[in-house]
Amino acid sequence: MKFYDCSIAPNPRRARIFIAEKGLEIPKVEIDIVGGENLKDKFLSVNPRGLLPVLELDDGTRFDETMAICKYLEDIYPEPPLLGTTPVERAQIECLQRKMEFDGMIASSEAFRNNTKNESFSYRSLPGVDGIPAIDGLMERGYKTLDLFFHWLEHYLKDSKFITGERFTMVDITALCAIDFAKWAEVEIPKENTNTLRWYDEVSARPSAQA
Amino acid sequence: MKFYDCSIAPNPRRARIFIAEKGLEIPKVEIDIVGGENLKDKFLSVNPRGLLPVLELDDGTRFDETMAICKYLEDIYPEPPLLGTTPVERAQIECLQRKMEFDGMIASSEAFRNNTKNESFSYRSLPGVDGIPAIDGLMERGYKTLDLFFHWLEHYLKDSKFITGERFTMVDITALCAIDFAKWAEVEIPKENTNTLRWYDEVSARPSAQA
Known part of the structure; x- marks a missing residue:
């Protein structure tokens, strides 16, 4: 196996943490998205959409x-x-993973990529090859959705160690990566969300978080 | 089991087709989203986000x-x-299901919900309870993404009966629902996409498509 990676990007990081939690060693090929390597022929022959991982x-x-x-x-x-061990658990994890992805990862991406004052992203409203202009209103929508994300995350963590219970899962991985991605859009965990802050310190301290 | 449904909405339809293809009979509770039943207390106690299915x-x-x-x-x-029988097939179906969902379902939703001339959706940029204003640029992005969706769909169907090969899967279900949803935004399969048109007639003729 071979893993096409980009060390600074949030989605490859989700997969890297997953791989580290499994204790796997998979050879990595680093693709420099800042230098546009993902949009050049060599990588487009790997993934014509120019996306990682x-x-x-x-x-x-x-x-x-x-x-x-x-x-x-x-x-x-x-x-x-990391994805559940019974049909019910797998479905519950799928539900919450998607919340973390849509309300967290995608909202952060909307907030970060649609800042029309950030010239590097003027035509990168979506990641990948297609020149779609940044959209002001979408930045706002991203920020509003992040408010909801943090509201629900605090609720999920009120009575449990991890987001879905006593076991660390993919839901925690996506939420952690979404929170660190939200920092690019200058959003932090609200100070009053004490359960989220406690959980964030704990998951960030796992060795996999550095993967 | 009980299935909270909305007969006109595209996401519940994906699940209904899936259930019909499995030959299952699950009692349905119809929720009237046009009348706002999904945003009233009774349904919010089932799903606080007001979403179906x-x-x-x-x-x-x-x-x-x-x-x-x-x-x-x-x-x-x-x-x-309908989701693959081997680890490789399951992962391939997950990849393509997501393309159909993001480039098809979500793009149709963006194009349809962000038409600022459609008063019913002025504050419904995202489905569910939260009043997020329609965003003009997002309607355009939806239309551009639908162009890509149709481009790739024609490519996938060039050499195969269904999108992932010889077997009907969830990928076909999501693509079919996305195409019918795109009609709400007045987008149709391009006339030159003959493989997509052939496939569309075939999957629309399955009894499950009426579910």
Whole structure:
């Protein structure tokens, strides 16, 4: 296997933390998105959409979505389980993972990429190859959605160690990466969200957070 | 089990087609989103976000995301498989399902909900309870993303009966629902996309498409 990575980008980080929690060593190929390497022919022949991460199997099969990569790895390396161990748990994790992704990751991306004062992103409203102009209103929508994200996260963490209970899962990984990504849009965990702050310190201290 | 449904909405339809393809009969509770029933206390006690569909198990456990509902049903009723049968196939289906969802379903939603001339949606840029204003630029982004969606869909269908090969899967379900949803934003399959048109007629003729 080979992992096309970008050390500064939030989605590759989700997969890297997942891989580290599984205790796997997968050779990495770093792609420099700041220098535009993801939009050049060499990488576009790997992923025509110019997006990261990509997991490549030894037979050349490629997966170009973070959750597909994680599900594949969970299927072939079930321990420790990060996506649930029963049908109910798997569905609950899918529900919450998606909340963390839509209200956290995507909202941060909207807030960060649609700041029309940030010239590097004037035509990068969506990641990847297509020149879509930044949209002012979408930056605002991103900030409002992040408020909701933090509201719900605090609620989920009120009575439990991790977001879905006593076990660290993919939901925690996506939430952690979303929070660190939100900092790029200058948003931090609200000071009154004490359960979230307690959880954030704990998950950030895991060795995988440095992966 | 109980399925909170809305017969006109595109996401509940994805789950209904999935349920029909599995040959399951699950009692439905219709929620009238046009009349705002999803935003009233009774339904908010089922799903505080006001979103549909929701699957409720007999013990009260609820799943409020279409893909979580489908994954749960696939886990307990594996036949016929709609999410893949091997780790590689499952990951490939996850990758393409997400393309159909983001480039198709979400783009249609962006194009439809952010038409600032449509008064019913002036403060419904996102589905659910929160009054987020429609965003003009996002309607355009939705239309551009739909162009990409149709481009890639035609590419995937060039050499195969269904989007992922010879078997009908969740990828076809999401793509079909996205295409019918795009009509609400007055977008149709481009006339030159002959493979997509052939596939669309075929999947629309399956009994499940009427579910």
